[in-house]
Amino acid sequence: MxxxxxxxxxxxxxxxxxxxxxxxxxxxxxxxxxxxxxxxxxxxxxxxxxxxxxxxxxxxxxxxxxxxxxxxxxxxxxxxxxxxxxxxxxxxxxxxxxxxxxxxxxxxxxxxxxxxxxxxxxxxxxxxxxxxxxxxxxxxxxxxxxxxxxxxxxxxxxxxxxxxxxxxxxxxKKAELGETLWTLPIEKLFGVGSRMKRHFHRMGIYRIQQLADLSPGVLMRRWGVNGEVLWNTAHGIDESPVSPRAHDVQKGIGHHMTLPRDYHTAEEIKVVLLELCEEVCRRARSKGLMGQVVSVGCRGADLAAGNGFYRQMKLAEPTHDATALYMGVCHLFERHWQHLPVRSVRVNLGQLAPDNVVQLSLFDDTPRRRSLGLVMDDIRRRYGNDAIVRAVSVLKAGQAKERAKKIGGHYK
Incomplete structure (x- = not known):
């Protein structure tokens, strides 16, 4: 060896x-x-x-x-x-x-x-x-x-x-790829999903051997950096280290929820969007982070039709305040929702930065809202996530109390 x-x-x-x-x-x-x-x-x-x-x-x-x-x-x-x-x-x-x-x-x-x-x-x-x-x-x-x-x-x-x-x-072993990995169908290559499989089949590529025999330039001209990554993968090339702290750097904080039934009205959907904003901001505060890019996604009830949207926008200032995030979320939702039934919703906060540096304003009481958020976080940490919720969460559309019983979308 x-x-x-x-x-x-x-x-x-x-x-x-x-x-x-x-x-x-x-x-x-x-x-x-x-x-x-x-x-x-x-x-x-x-x-x-x-x-x-x-x-x-x-x-x-x-x-x-x-x-x-x-x-x-x-x-x-x-x-x-x-x-x-x-x-x-x-x-x-x-x-x-x-x-x-x-x-x-x-x-x-x-x-x-x-x-x-x-x-x-x-x-x-x-x-x-x-x-x-x-x-x-x-x-x-x-x-x-x-x-x-x-x-x-x-x-x-x-x-x-x-x-x-x-x-x-x-x-x-890299020296034995010709007798092992390269004999497999192209979809067995890591990083090749059903869509990429169809692309390769249209190119006449059905086995990993055929991809490995190509010049990396051919793949790069078609798929850019991803083409080079696929060629490297086929040849067993990977320089990334095994790092216990590999996932410590977080690029975004998001939360997704599949609804228990189709939601048809903006009033119902906004209840869940507000709850998701609360959860995203709670997690951001717990990590000492703020974000300036908000993303909102809604998937339609008719999965076959592909209804829905996923859009993002940049806020005026970084935030981890649920109300500020919710205002941006509502702006995107009202602009892009097509008034069709919704099956699932998602909220994400990106472009993260430490929350220890804040731009103060004469017209916005940021320190007070931050303190209020931290107090609410402490109550939830001590007595459970449903110990304190928004009033709208007790409505029929609310899901905060049910979500408090779960971890990662599933019951504890």
Whole structure:
């Protein structure tokens, strides 16, 4: 093994939510289960399916009613995000006992750079075996390990090969791409979604080998920087480090909500927009940030028609005050909403900056509004997010009290 090359793992938890539920409840360990939301509140989508459920054709992200038709004795479990986050942190601590270079990629995927751990724990496959055994023993969850000399190779090793192997481990080596990665369909390349797949098919490119054989200039002329990234990915080129603090820099703070029913009037929709402004500003204040670019999105009830909009504007001054943000949100909403039923809404605050420098005004009591916001944050922190809400939130359109029961859009 070349000592100059890094050894990077991408470790993925198999059917994470479903595996956590099975580990917590022995009565369902041998049954086909899915973790899914509440169909009455338009969250009846499969979030995770165990291997037994997948054997019946059940897939992640399909409607719950479709999954139940495929498997009549399917066990449906409501998501418990608080528990999943706790187990994810427990698994992170296991990884950190092997290396201090651990970078979370999602709640069920993490990168590890074990280059400096080889002398302590053995060669890469041996380290992967030890990690898999500890995770299984301490949490009851099966994990798969992709190995590569960088993050992109480790990710594709896990997604395309490790998940299909009995030992759950695969080492994707750059020198062997011609016999491994390049033989796969073009959609198996990281970064190629359904739309890009169609573009490549129109170009006559069906396998990763064909993309790898192209000159990078051909892709750059068509897709700019993204074309170069795809060429680099096909050749296993990635210089990004595994960094525990990779996600500390935040570019925006946003909140999205799928509504429990179609909202038809501006009055109803604005209630939820105000609630989202409150949540976005609360999170901004907690991080000591303000933002000057506000974005608003509404998705229409008719998904097939593609109705809806997503627009942004720059505010006169940076803010983390809900009222100021709401005024900008309403301006965008009133300008771009086409008076069609709305299924989901989104509010985002971008162009973030520290809130310790503020431009004072003779005509605007910013310090007082900031103090009021911090007091409200403290009340919610002590007594719950629904301890103090806007008066409109008690109306039928309000969702603040229901949202307070959730983490990441799912029930705790």
């Amino acid at each position: 070349d000592s100059s090359k890094r050894i990077v793992f991408l470790i993925d938890m198999q059917s994470f939510y479903a595996s956590v539920e099975k580990a917590a409840n022995p009565d369902i360990r041998d049954k086909p289960i899915v973790v899914a939301g509440d169909p009455k509140r338009r969250s009846g989508v499969v979030l995770a399916a165990c291997p037994l459920a997948k054997a019946y054709g059940v897939t992640t992200a399909e409607a719950l009613w479709q999954a139940e038709q495929k498997c009549r004795h399917l066990v449906v479990v409501r998501p418990r995000m608080e528990m999943y986050m706790h187990v994810s942190l427990q698994i992170t601590r296991i990884f950190e006992s092997f290396t201090d270079l651990v970078e979370p990629y999602s709640i069920d995927e993490q990168f590890l750079d074990v280059t400096g751990s080889l002398s302590l724990f053995g060669e890469p496959r041996e380290i992967a075996r030890k990690i898999r055994e500890r995770v299984k023993q301490e949490t009851g969850i099966v994990c798969r390990v992709g190995i590569g000399e960088n993050k992109i190779l480790a990710k594709m090793a896990c997604d395309n090969f490790a998940k299909k192997r009995e030992d759950g481990t695969f080492w994707l």
